[in-house]
Amino acid sequence: MFQEFKTFIAKGNVMDMAVGIIIGAAFTAIVTSLVGDLINPLIGLFTGGVDFTNNYSVLAGDVAEGASLEAARETGASVFAYGAFIMAIINFLIIAWVVFMLVKMVNRVKEAAEEEAPAEEEAPAGPSELDILMEIRDALKK
Structure with missing residues (x-):
């Protein structure tokens, strides 16, 4: 094993x-x-300077007015942190766009490298079946 x-x-x-x-x-x-x-x-x-990270709603517990999301969580209050979720979505979309652009750039570089690479010479094609049959016919006529 x-x-x-x-x-x-x-x-x-x-x-x-x-x-x-x-x-x-x-x-x-x-x-x-x-x-x-x-x-x-x-x-x-x-x-x-829009940043949604500190936008939240208090579901249960006491939180001081204007407290940051981190401060609200430290008090033990139950918070609905929709702002952090919105920022996560925005960051995901930005990261996805950057990765898309990088992949697109790499693909262009690959295509350019493939175009510059010398084309392999094709091996000469052998005689076709018809050519061989015609040669046999001509040889039999002699």
Whole structure:
């Protein structure tokens, strides 16, 4: 059983998957930073600094007027944090757009590389069945 496990782990597709997961985690950190540190502040400039994160409704408990979502949660109150959900959706859409643009760019680079690659010369086609039959016919006539 250990030998089977060793063979399974040594297969290329398992190693490729592991490398993909590691690279994906690193890429996630890059995209999250891109959105949080670069794109969201630019959007904030155009929207007047709109941030829905602290928008919530108190379902049960006492919360001071104007308290942040974090302060409301610390008091133990039950809160309906719709603003955090809205911001999560906005961040998801931004991240999805950035990933889409990156994939589109990578596909363009791949297509350009494929166009520049020298085309493989096709092997000369052999005689067709009809050509061979005609040769046999001509040989039999002689």
